Amino acid sequence: MTISVGIVEDDPSIREGVSTLINTTPGFQCKHVFDSCEEAIAKMTSAPPDVLLMDINLGGISGIEGTHALKTRFPKMDVLMLTVYEENDKIFRSLCAGASGYLLKKTPPEDLLKAIRETTMGGAPMSASIARKVLSIFQTVAPPPLPEVELTSREKEILEHLVAGSNYKMIARDLFISIDTVGSHVKNIYQKLQVHSKSEAVAKALKHKLV
Amino acid sequence: MTISVGIVEDDPSIREGVSTLINTTPGFQCKHVFDSCEEAIAKMTSAPPDVLLMDINLGGISGIEGTHALKTRFPKMDVLMLTVYEENDKIFRSLCAGASGYLLKKTPPEDLLKAIRETTMGGAPMSASIARKVLSIFQTVAPPPLPEVELTSREKEILEHLVAGSNYKMIARDLFISIDTVGSHVKNIYQKLQVHSKSEAVAKALKHKLV
DNA sequence: GTATCAATCACCAAATCAGGTGATTTTAAC
DNA sequence: GTTAAAATCACCTGATTTGGTGATTGATAC
Numbered sequence: 429m430t431i432s433v434g435i436v437e438d439d440p441s442i443r444e445g446v447s448t449l450i451n452t453t454p455g456f457q458c459k460h461v462f463d464s465c466e467e468a469i470a471k472m473t474s475a476p477p478d479v480l481l482m483d484i485n486l487g488g489i490s491g492i493e494g495t496h497a498l499k500t501r502f503p504k505m506d507v508l509m510l511t512v513y514e515e516n517d518k519i520f521r522s523l524c525a526g527a528s529g530y531l532l533k534k535t536p537p538e539d540l541l542k543a544i545r546e547t548t549m550g551g552a553p554m555s556a557s558i559a560r561k562v563l564s565i566f567q568t569v570a571p572p573p574l575p576e577v578e579l580t581s582r583e584k585e586i587l588e589h590l591v592a593g594s595n596y597k598m599i600a601r602d603l604f605i606s607i608d609t610v611g612s613h614v615k616n617i618y619q620k621l622q623v624h625s626k627s628e629a630v631a632k633a634l635k636h637k638l639v
Numbered sequence: 640m641t642i643s644v645g646i647v648e649d650d651p652s653i654r655e656g657v658s659t660l661i662n663t664t665p666g667f668q669c670k671h672v673f674d675s676c677e678e679a680i681a682k683m684t685s686a687p688p689d690v691l692l693m694d695i696n697l698g699g700i701s702g703i704e705g706t707h708a709l710k711t712r713f714p715k716m717d718v719l720m721l722t723v724y725e726e727n728d729k730i731f732r733s734l735c736a737g738a739s740g741y742l743l744k745k746t747p748p749e750d751l752l753k754a755i756r757e758t759t760m761g762g763a764p765m766s767a768s769i770a771r772k773v774l775s776i777f778q779t780v781a782p783p784p785l786p787e788v789e790l791t792s793r794e795k796e797i798l799e800h801l802v803a804g805s806n807y808k809m810i811a812r813d814l815f816i817s818i819d820t821v822g823s824h825v826k827n828i829y830q831k832l833q834v835h836s837k838s839e840a841v842a843k844a845l846k847h848k849l850v
Numbered sequence: 851g852t853a854t855c856a857a858t859c860a861c862c863a864a865a866t867c868a869g870g871t872g873a874t875t876t877t878a879a880c
Numbered sequence: 881g882t883t884a885a886a887a888t889c890a891c892c893t894g895a896t897t898t899g900g901t902g903a904t905t906g907a908t909a910c
Binding site: 520523524526527528529546549550551552553554556557559560562563566567569590591592593595623624625626627628629630631632634635 | 740761774834838839840841
């Protein structure tokens with residue numbers, strides 16, 4: 429099966445180079461070539477490529493925003509970001525936008541083709557240094573563990589309902605217990621979390637990923 | 640340079656198999672072999688290995704907790720998680736704990752050795768399916784954009800205070816405005832966010848990263 | 851079998867909040 | 881110079897929450 433590849437890139441020489449590489453390699457074809465996200469969004473109508481190579485630094489709509497827009501329209505299309513620099517913030521936002529991989533532009537042709545193949549098989553190719561940065565992002569967003577807090581399963585259940593926006597009456601109805609029991613659990617939760625209101629409890633629960 | 644590899648694994652056959660593989664491969668040596676995190680934490684004192692292979696499912700202290708403990712003590716040591724299953728939650732928590740890579744146990748020996756080498760060179764080896772899951776995690780933590788909501792700067796300020804756990808009185812004092820004004824802003828916030836209580840507003844603000 | 855803990859329910863008082871109406875002032879936009 | 885939006889303040893009423901005290905039941909642990 430031939431893999432259909434698209435490319436969005438404002439540098440003509442890279443654009444031509446990559447599309448030529450794709451089209452001269454058996455098993456690959458490149459029919460979607462755009463110099464901007466605007467063009468890609470306008471002209472990519474019914475049949476998206478299997479994999480889209482997206483330059484991250486583009487004038488007008490950036491590669492990140494473009495990825496989000498195109499992935500919304502074509503969820504099954506995979507997007508590989510191409511970049512010169514390894515900026516944590518851009519990596520993070522690209523992945524949030526739905527990118528399936530992240531390669532440096534200096535990636536040699538044969539590795540690029542390999543990455544495209546990997547993508548279609550459900551992988552997520554990343555340059556080694558990018559992969560390490562991706563993992564380091566996790567450590568910065570790691571939930572600050574709340575020490576010494578052990579809520580009972582019932583208390584966690586109540587807390588989830590609080591986070592969902594329920595008041596005592598609704599929780600009592602949903603869990604088939606009395607309002608006073610709800611209040612009782614909430615009191616215990618407050619003491620364990622060291623808070624004094626529903627909103628504080630909700631904030632703490634969400635910030636520390638207790639629910 | 641010989642790469643020093645450690646392993647924490649409760650299954651004796653895997654433990655022996657891997658340590659033998661390491662020790663019979665030129666350029667690798669395995670001097671740290673443990674059957675539990677407790678043992679690893681107790682016995683790994685001064686000279687940690689370059690790379691530690693960590694089973695994720697261990698009795699007692701789990702591989703995730705153990706990774707956190709050991710990485711705190713030996714930040715320069717790289718940890719590669721080994722697992723049978725691909726569970727999003729465990730992947731996420733392992734990476735937050737400081738893992739540098741994530742491999743399936745079915746990874747063939749030569750790939751395991753390659754992954755170890757990659758790790759020491761600053762890479763982050765992941766099985767293809769794991770890599771894809773890692774990226775998908777980003778999309779789930781991406782802020783779900785709240786459509787058509789434009790809070791004024793003052794309203795955002797009030798909302799931040801709500802998230803911080805303040806009540807009307809505290810907000811009024813902090814911002815040098817009257818309690819009624821706080822209430823007035825809160826009313827407007829509720830209408831814009833389509834909520835009816837402080838806790839709902841806080842939950843929505845945090846979930847949609849409005850603050 | 852006793853102690854502890856989780857979960858349940860009850861009652862109470864003071865504080866707080868939610869939702870409503872209405873008004874003034876300042877600033878920015880057209 | 882009028883309009884519109886943002887920010888400010890006030891008053892009101894009913895609902896809800898918070899923080900106490902205290903009690904019962906069932907399960908678990910020692």
